[in-house]
């Protein structure tokens with residue numbers, strides 16, 4: 001029997017949405033997405049929304065790429081799922097080989113099914129690595145303030161963002177947290193990160209016997225406010241980790257596979273991780289799949305007799321899902337065939353020039369971008385703008401954007417433009433123009449109320 005549902009008959013009460021005050025969730029006007037078309041979503045009223053945040057930073061090719069969808073359908077016809085517990089399958093083996101070929105220095109792939117679990121696996125691997133080596137006192141993580149690594153307990157501990165996680169602070173692991181620099185708009189002058197490195201080195205020098213790993217996003221922090229590291233900052237941390245015998249765990253979940261214009265971001269940053277995580281763009285955003293890659297030095301410490309208990313005690317039902325693995329393989333084929341990284345680099349120049357006009361607006365305190373990652377920080381008289389007409393600024397901008405046909409979210413007072421990686425000039429221009437129109441009106445309104 002065929003049930004035809006339209007959005008009016010949909011009873012939406014039962015879904016508890018992420019990061020959402022459900023009391024404010026207005027059932028009468030929220031948008032029901034029915035289909036994806038190119039880089040847009042189409043809703044039940046046939047309205048289109050251009051995707052300005054690549055569907056939570058994971059979409060690469062738009063929402064209807066046939067090569068990836070066909071590969072997934074074919075896999076569903078032959079083997080919808082087979083776990084990695086005691087068995088293996090072709091797609092997960094092929095993808096692991098391909099990833100270790102791409103990611104310099106990495107030789108093993110541990111599969112999970114989302115970014116947070118990839119990080120949890122990394123934290124457990126780092127901890128057990130030292131235990132297996134007989135150095136279990138090395139168990140503290142050091143990480144950067146404003147880093148974000150996911151929403152599970154371990155992830156919140158190493159990626160603590162106060163604005164999100166203060167309700168859970170009491171149950172998090174104790175970690176060492178150090179300041180991180182960010183590149184700012186030219187008007188702020190050259191960035192000097194030496195003092196940050198001096199502080200980090202002091203901590204590592206004094207506490208390395210207790211520190212297991214340095215955990216940080218690779219290339220830039222995204223959820224913590226679009227903080228782009230100055231050149232060589234990550235390389236220096238990598239060198240310090242080697243010097244003081246601390247593992248380097250890099251999170252490329254949001255920045256890997258092209259966001260900053262490089263397929264493997266740590267390579268571009270001249271850094272050498274011991275463990276590195278990917279998810280999001282790995283499947284072009286078509287399937288939940290994540291990986292934690294390690295060097296052979298790390299992997300070797302997990303070998304031993306069964307009862308020595310050196311094996312990694314971690315595994316998820318859907319880890320290495322064959323449908324996800326074929327999606328990733330088809331996605332990576334497209335990267336090569338269509339030279340995506342080259343396109344991202346070209347388009348990043350276009351995006352940066354489109355963004356210039358925001359600096360005319362008084363409330364645009366800082367505009368930072370690299371690759372296809374951009375943050376426009378809004379402040380009034382130097383103070384972050386929180387509300388507009390008593391509405392949180394983020395809600396206001398997201399709603400106005402949707403009204404104008406753009407799907408976009410902000411990070412507090414920072415408007416984040418994080419488009420699908422294959423998006424071209426015309427659509428990038430539409431998104432930038434839409435945000436400019438909204439922010440310009442805000443700017444005028446704020447000035448009028450002086």
Ligand SMILES: Cc1ncc(COP(=O)(O)O)c(C=O)c1O
Nearest residue numbers: 114115116148149150251253254
């Ligand atoms: C850098 C980074 N790490 C980890 C995660 C967590 O990934 P997931 O949402 O798939 O759990 C995210 C998600 O935005 C992220 O940006």
